[in-house]
Amino acid sequence: MALPRWRTQSSRRVLSLGLLLLTIIACTSAQATRERISINAGWRFSRFTTNPDQLSYDTLKSWILPSANDFITRTKYKRPSGTPPGSDVQYVQDSFDDSTWDAVDVPHDWAIKGPFGAPGISGGEGKLPYNGVGWYRRKITVEAADVAAKRNLYLDVGGAMSYASVWLNGVLVGGWPYGYNGFRLDLTPYAKAGDNILAIRLENAPNSSRWYPGAGLYRNVWLIKVSPVHVAQYGTKITTPSVSAQKATVAVSVTLENNSNNTEQVDLVTEIFELDPATRKAVGDAKAKISRVSVDVAGGAEKTVNSTVDVPNPKLWGPPPKQTPNEYVAISTLYVSGNKTIDTYETPFGIRTIIYDANKGLVVNGIGEYVKGVCNHHDLGSLGSAFNVRAAERQLQTLQEMGTNGLRTSHNMPASELLDLTDRLGVMVMGETFDTWKRQKVANDYHLLFDDWHEADMRAYVRRERNHPSIVAWSIGNEVPDQQYAEGGTYAKELQDVANEEDGTRQSTSGLNSADPNKAISNVLEIIGLNYQGEGHGTDTSSTYPNFHSKFPNKMLWTTESASTVSTRGTYIFPVTPNITAVVSSSAGENTTAKYVSSYELYSPSWASSPDKVFVQQDKFPYAAGEFVWTGWDYLGEPTPFDSASRSSYFGIIDLAGFKKDRFWLYQARWRPDIAQAHILPHWTWPSSRVGQVTPVHVFTSGDEAELFVNGKSAGRKKLAQSQYRVRWDNVTYQPGDLKVVAYKGGAKWAEDSRRTVGAPAKLNVTADRTTIRNDGYDLSFVTVAVVDDKGDVVPEASNGVAFSISGPGEIVSTDNGDPTDMTAFPSTSRKAFSGLALAVVRSKKAAAGSITVSAASGGLASGQVVVQAG
Ligand SMILES: *[C@@H]1O[C@H](CO)[C@@H](O)[C@H](O)[C@H]1NC(C)=O
Ligand SMILES: *[C@@H]1O[C@H](CO)[C@@H](O)[C@H](O)[C@H]1NC(C)=O
Ligand SMILES: *[C@@H]1O[C@H](CO)[C@@H](O)[C@H](O)[C@H]1NC(C)=O
Ligand SMILES: *[C@@H]1O[C@H](CO)[C@@H](O)[C@H](O)[C@H]1NC(C)=O
Ligand SMILES: *[C@@H]1O[C@H](CO)[C@@H](O)[C@H](O)[C@H]1NC(C)=O
Ligand SMILES: *[C@@H]1O[C@H](CO)[C@@H](O)[C@H](O)[C@H]1NC(C)=O
Numbered sequence: 001m002a003l004p005r006w007r008t009q010s011s012r013r014v015l016s017l018g019l020l021l022l023t024i025i026a027c028t029s030a031q032a033t034r035e036r037i038s039i040n041a042g043w044r045f046s047r048f049t050t051n052p053d054q055l056s057y058d059t060l061k062s063w064i065l066p067s068a069n070d071f072i073t074r075t076k077y078k079r080p081s082g083t084p085p086g087s088d089v090q091y092v093q094d095s096f097d098d099s100t101w102d103a104v105d106v107p108h109d110w111a112i113k114g115p116f117g118a119p120g121i122s123g124g125e126g127k128l129p130y131n132g133v134g135w136y137r138r139k140i141t142v143e144a145a146d147v148a149a150k151r152n153l154y155l156d157v158g159g160a161m162s163y164a165s166v167w168l169n170g171v172l173v174g175g176w177p178y179g180y181n182g183f184r185l186d187l188t189p190y191a192k193a194g195d196n197i198l199a200i201r202l203e204n205a206p207n208s209s210r211w212y213p214g215a216g217l218y219r220n221v222w223l224i225k226v227s228p229v230h231v232a233q234y235g236t237k238i239t240t241p242s243v244s245a246q247k248a249t250v251a252v253s254v255t256l257e258n259n260s261n262n263t264e265q266v267d268l269v270t271e272i273f274e275l276d277p278a279t280r281k282a283v284g285d286a287k288a289k290i291s292r293v294s295v296d297v298a299g300g301a302e303k304t305v306n307s308t309v310d311v312p313n314p315k316l317w318g319p320p321p322k323q324t325p326n327e328y329v330a331i332s333t334l335y336v337s338g339n340k341t342i343d344t345y346e347t348p349f350g351i352r353t354i355i356y357d358a359n360k361g362l363v364v365n366g367i368g369e370y371v372k373g374v375c376n377h378h379d380l381g382s383l384g385s386a387f388n389v390r391a392a393e394r395q396l397q398t399l400q401e402m403g404t405n406g407l408r409t410s411h412n413m414p415a416s417e418l419l420d421l422t423d424r425l426g427v428m429v430m431g432e433t434f435d436t437w438k439r440q441k442v443a444n445d446y447h448l449l450f451d452d453w454h455e456a457d458m459r460a461y462v463r464r465e466r467n468h469p470s471i472v473a474w475s476i477g478n479e480v481p482d483q484q485y486a487e488g489g490t491y492a493k494e495l496q497d498v499a500n501e502e503d504g505t506r507q508s509t510s511g512l513n514s515a516d517p518n519k520a521i522s523n524v525l526e527i528i529g530l531n532y533q534g535e536g537h538g539t540d541t542s543s544t545y546p547n548f549h550s551k552f553p554n555k556m557l558w559t560t561e562s563a564s565t566v567s568t569r570g571t572y573i574f575p576v577t578p579n580i581t582a583v584v585s586s587s588a589g590e591n592t593t594a595k596y597v598s599s600y601e602l603y604s605p606s607w608a609s610s611p612d613k614v615f616v617q618q619d620k621f622p623y624a625a626g627e628f629v630w631t632g633w634d635y636l637g638e639p640t641p642f643d644s645a646s647r648s649s650y651f652g653i654i655d656l657a658g659f660k661k662d663r664f665w666l667y668q669a670r671w672r673p674d675i676a677q678a679h680i681l682p683h684w685t686w687p688s689s690r691v692g693q694v695t696p697v698h699v700f701t702s703g704d705e706a707e708l709f710v711n712g713k714s715a716g717r718k719k720l721a722q723s724q725y726r727v728r729w730d731n732v733t734y735q736p737g738d739l740k741v742v743a744y745k746g747g748a749k750w751a752e753d754s755r756r757t758v759g760a761p762a763k764l765n766v767t768a769d770r771t772t773i774r775n776d777g778y779d780l781s782f783v784t785v786a787v788v789d790d791k792g793d794v795v796p797e798a799s800n801g802v803a804f805s806i807s808g809p810g811e812i813v814s815t816d817n818g819d820p821t822d823m824t825a826f827p828s829t830s831r832k833a834f835s836g837l838a839l840a841v842v843r844s845k846k847a848a849a850g851s852i853t854v855s856a857a858s859g860g861l862a863s864g865q866v867v868v869q870a871g
């Protein structure tokens with residue numbers, strides 16, 4: 001309908017006046033309400049291999065312990081009186097000139113750039129210089145208006161490795177020793193209008209970890225500005241006590257904190273919206289609203305407001321492919337003086353039910369979800385421990401392509417942002433906490449902190465992450481030596497009780513490697529978690545499942561760690577065991593010179609076994625709820641079976657660079673039987689010395705039968721018998737030429753794969769996982785270089801040196817090739833290909849848009865390039 005001209009103009013004028021007013025209101029209320037300001041950029045950093053300041057956790061401890069107060073139920077710690085230590089250290093002082101220190105942005109891992117071979121650091125710890133004292137300094141600016149309004153100023157650190165202690169303007173504020181937990185410190189009493197100097201000291205003792213722990217401010221850091229009356233830290237708890245197709249009852253608990261001296265009454269309103277997975281923001285109209293309640297909270301106190309509300313026709317959260325990970329967000333708003341907003345707090349959550357069934361396993365929304373899980377460490381390969389959303393998303397997406405629906409965050413709390421990803425992607429998480437309790441594994445591990453900190457660490461973690469629908473179980477520990485002793489039961493009960501006090505909707509578990517049903521810990525745990533014991537160690541097929549199942553007929557049990565198969569991508573070692581699993585040794589599966597393990601995917605350390613043997617045993621015990629394979633991705637450190645020689649693990653189904661090992665297709669065939677696939681190993685490009693030699697050919701397929709053709713001639717059509725998970729032709733003799741497999745399912749053709757003897761390296765084929773990335777200074781493109789022959793096929797053992805270069809608004813952060821013995825520092829732009837492949841990790845620059853060209857060159861080969869758009 002056409003409007004008269006005057007009408008249009010006038011309404012436009014009214015509209016712009018409205019917009020103007022809205023802008024003014026928005027500005028005013030933006031200052032009055034919660035602000036979460038990233039302070040990732042602009043730090044100065046220095047690392048010291050010898051203590052530069054005479055400080056230590058022991059000297060700071062009585063000032064650090066009060067930081068735990070919100071998370072302990074025993075008597076609160078009192079901040080000691082008098083001048084706190086460290087004020088005389090030059091690095092905490094405003095006058096200190098840090099211009100010669102490194103300019104860094106966080107998340108930052110001070111050790112990942114290397115070099116490898118750090119003195120005193122074992123291969124188990126990744127050979128990287130994570131030890132020493134690190135100081136970070138940064139200015140933060142506080143507006144006079146914030147001080148005048150008595151706004152509270154908090155520092156939120158997602159994770160700092162480790163023994164963090166924090167000074168503001170030369171005064172020790174507090175800290176948090178456990179490097180895997182996030183923490184908040186109240187800066188308000190120490191802050192002033194204008195510039196403030198924030199200084200953070202970290203210290204990592206050598207022998208503090210069994211793997212590469214990383215080092216530094218390795219997760220996001222935020223400043224929170226909020227009015228004195230506000231939603232407390234981790235102050236919401238949302239559960240879904242009853243769920244049907246028609247409606248879900250959502251219980252919302254909001255804890256308010258009052259740091260004000262002024263009389264004011266606050267009103268609280270919570271509204272529930274659907275969450276847009278891409279923006280992680282509310283979309284559409286509110287699906288439910290909890291009507292306004294007025295609240296009085298005493299000064300210096302907290303008050304919890306509990307309400308329930310019905311969400312009609314709820315969209316449930318569940319793991320794909322059977323279910324969809326729908327999310328909601330509850331937006332809680334605090335008002336004073338009628339309608340003046342003083343705080344807005346968003347809590348993403350999901351609506352779902354979980355049953356832990358001793359015979360059926362995990363039942364999510366009434367649907368059985370067998371756990372097809374993996375264990376992953378926290379590092380992101382060549383990026384180290386510095387958290388990056390895209391790198392973590394790539395890990396999870398590659399795992400989901402394989403059919404993974406579960407993740408164990410071995411052996412500690414992950415970045416909160418990882419759990420945002422598992423929520424969005426629909427991965428069920430076993431959220432782990434500790435690798436040790438009171439009995440140590442290495443000299444300087446968590447056992448030093450257990451007495452003082454285990455309650456606070458457990459409680460802070462559960463309170464922080466309890467609203468993530470992806471978390472399906474809390475893990476209170478991994479293979480803790482305490483499991484053998486009576487006190488193991490006591491500690492387990494204490495930690496599990498904390499999880500139930502803070503959450504109460506998930507059961508707790510622990511990875512047991514040497515417990516039996518008669519140990520105290522087994523009696524306590526809500527879910528029995530077995531590492532390897534269920535399938536039987538090595539070639540042994542005796543299982544402890546039946547013992548646990550008969551003693552605890554109402555407890556769910558699952559395998560918290562399975563397989564530990566070791567292999568090196570693209571490496572095949574002869575002869576090949578005729579068995580379905582074999583213990584790796586210098587005479588079985590290992591090349592002890594090169595420090596590689598055969599990728600026939602049949603070898604494991606003595607305590608573990610191949611995937612095939614695990615599958616056989618799982619099929620015998622269908623009441624077990626599933627497994628978490630050790631490991632999804634390779635990680636830094638723990639390079640069993642070559643402990644001192646290598647830098648990174650051999651356990652991954654996917655190597656450190658993100659390239660798939662053969663095992664990927666073995667798991668995919670079992671976990672995603674709907675995907676039609678067949679995968680041949682080994683490659684078929686061998687030196688003349690192999691001609692005429694027995695070279696077994698194995699095929700992983702989601703079919704049930706396969707026929708192999710060697711140079712066009714059938715080597716036999718074989719059906720997978722019961723308890724067989726690969727088709728094997730163990731007597732093939734090598735002749736150059738080609739292999740082709742045709743897989744069948746139910747007698748019908750299902751999938752094909754082939755290999756051929758390729759020619760000499762001819763060129764570099766360059767591809768990117770994503771050719772469009774955001775120019776936010778965080779987003780990444782993973783660029784793969786394949787060394788190919790003149791027909792474009794990868795040359796399987798190619799190790800040509802690749803020189804990367806880049807132009808445009810991006811940078812090469814690191815390179816890798818997945819070779820666990822490659823000691824070239826990760827930032828190097830020169831990297832040898834390994835088994836034909838190399839990787840460069842390219843990061844966008846903040847606010848710089850345009851084309852990024854990544855080029856790869858190698859002497860004698862045609863070079864290649866790929867263009868990535870940043871914008
Ligand atoms: C770490 O422990 C090992 C063995 O326990 C010891 O040989 C080594 O000296 C320790 N390293 C350092 C740097 O303390
Ligand atoms: C509350 O009053 C005390 C004592 O006068 C004062 O030290 C403090 O700064 C006040 N706090 C706020 C948030 O106004
Ligand atoms: C916060 O505490 C102060 C001091 O006790 C009190 O006057 C005020 O009413 C409280 N505010 C709320 C919202 O309860
Ligand atoms: C409110 O809910 C919380 C979290 O579920 C619970 O711990 C607390 O006991 C509840 N309080 C009341 C008064 O029901
Ligand atoms: C607050 O806003 C609501 C709806 O916008 C309105 O109904 C109510 O009267 C307002 N209250 C005050 C005290 O202004
Ligand atoms: C295969 O398994 C059998 C029976 O356990 C064992 O005797 C034999 O040594 C194994 N062979 C190899 C090569 O590991």
Ligand SMILES: *[C@@H]1O[C@H](CO)[C@@H](O)[C@H](O)[C@H]1NC(C)=O
Pocket residue numbers: 572573574591592593594
């Ligand atoms: C083991 O590795 C070395 C060094 O890379 C190589 O020369 C040798 O051929 C390999 N041996 C076997 C059995 O593959």
Ligand SMILES: *[C@@H]1O[C@H](CO)[C@@H](O)[C@H](O)[C@H]1NC(C)=O
Pocket residue numbers: 730731
């Ligand atoms: C391989 O060939 C040998 C000798 O011909 C035979 O003894 C053996 O059974 C064959 N193995 C398989 C798996 O076919």
Ligand SMILES: *[C@@H]1O[C@H](CO)[C@@H](O)[C@H](O)[C@H]1NC(C)=O
Pocket residue numbers: 765766767786788792793794
């Ligand atoms: C070579 O690059 C093209 C894209 O340019 C890609 O489709 C192909 O898969 C790559 N081949 C290999 C072997 O990496």
